[in-house]
Amino acid sequence: MLGPNPIDRLRIPDDTTVEEHDLVTDGDVLVGGQSTVELGVRGRSVVAGERVSFDGDIEAEGDCRLDMWCEVDGNVLAEKDAYLGERAHITGRLVVGGDLDIGDDVDIEEGFEASGWIVIRNPMPTLTFFVMYVTHLLQLGEEEEAQDLVEELAADGDRDPLTIPRSGSVSDDAWRVSTPATIGDNCRLHGNIRATEIDVGRGNNVFGSLRAQDDVTVGAGTKIHGDVTTRDGNVHVQGDAVVLGDVSGHDVTIDEAADVDGIIRARGEMRLGSSTDRDAE
Template identity: 85%
Template sequence: MPMRRLDCGVLGPTPIDQLHIPDGTTVKEHDVVADSDVLIGAQSQLRLGVRGHNVVAGERVSVDGDIEAAGDCRLDMWCEVTGNVLVEGDAYVGERTHITERLVVGGDLDIGDDVDIEEGFEASGWIVIRNPMPTLTFFVMYLTHLLRLGEAEDAQELVEELAADSDRGPLTIPQSASVSDDAWRVSTPATIGDDCRLHGNIRATEIDVGRGNNVFGSLRAQNDVTVGAGTKIHGDVTTRNGSVHVQGDAVVLGDVSGHDVTIDEAADVDGVIRARGEMRVGSVADRDAE
């Protein structure tokens, strides 16, 4: 059947305004693996492959590895993929995108002008050569659905199909981010869910890490940093201007420093604790009683 195209109104700036890593996300064999959708802001550089449900990348995103999408995949113009793009659903590839290996699509393929796929492509469904809907438009529609603000019937229908795992929220990588085995660098806040296993230092304006994570790297922020109960940080936890809170039975295998520092009684810090302001060590019950 023919692929649908939607009319869109006036758009504001990209709504992907933070790094959000949902529950259960892992880094395996140089791939970021999420059980959710993956949204990548424009001009971001990923020195890793990506595996997710629906994978959506903005303009001039580069991915050093394969992209594997269990649902649909949407690449905006001027994207660069050093590897294969394997899609079980439909694929939308913007003009002047470059894929160094193969593009394999289980559904329909909507492809723009001057796309370079070095080892060829195949699609089980329809192939339409035209310029697909800009990914920024798709971002706005997608996140409008997640926030339950959408009123356009056609947009709601499309995005509901592409948001099968929206309860936990997508993995979102903001504009101009840099992600590699060495570091996740963003100029926005960063939120990490529960039960994630990540490689690389986390650099953000503020960082909130959930419970039961294993982070093989350090945390450094300009503002507040929170380390959830049962999380293990293999590195330092530092902030330039904010406070640090190490909760529950979290473990930090490094130094902790901030303006105000709070360490729960059951937490373990294997390093030096530095506080320019107030330092508190005790149980949650002790603090609530004060």
């Protein structure tokens, strides 16, 4: 069921990687307002709410839309259209393959170029308009139309977007959000994951620990280079997953083929389960 906030969790789609100082994904990137991304970003389209800061270049195969007061410590390349809200600041250069829609008092230190039209105005911030419109559709009972709008924002719908919720923080050291976190399959990530609950898919390599308030699931074939802990929830280490650290939770389930290279602490029940994967659940 679609809620009123389309960016309600940290969602990392399949095959996402952190390469040197860049976060790389095949799909779109949606960043909630007042978030900090201490990495460069490479994706299809990049959309950020107000007061988001990026510590690196942005490279978008599609559009790039940065709302008011956004900061980019680097260059911005958009192969299609770009929108910059008022008082956005780019320390490098802006290159746009299509049209450029720009607000007042935008500072681009090394200049810009656009192949299409250049329009200076102050339209409603992208995510503000989008959330207001989706909320209005839901209030009218038009859930199907609202869902279609969300899928349209995620380009052609063939790839899930990477979403960072409002006030999230992403860096090489840690991914910190006050929402649930979902990691797809075959990702390679650097940094500790901190969220209210964490669901990690299959075949991932996470160079950091997992810590949540509620349940934590580690999918088959995933390798966690750190501890897996939860304050109030349960932990399930599935299939042939590997945890290079301690595991701690209320009820802890470790599949027979899984390997934990550390201490297992269960405040409730400790179970040795049969090998399962996410498809079997």
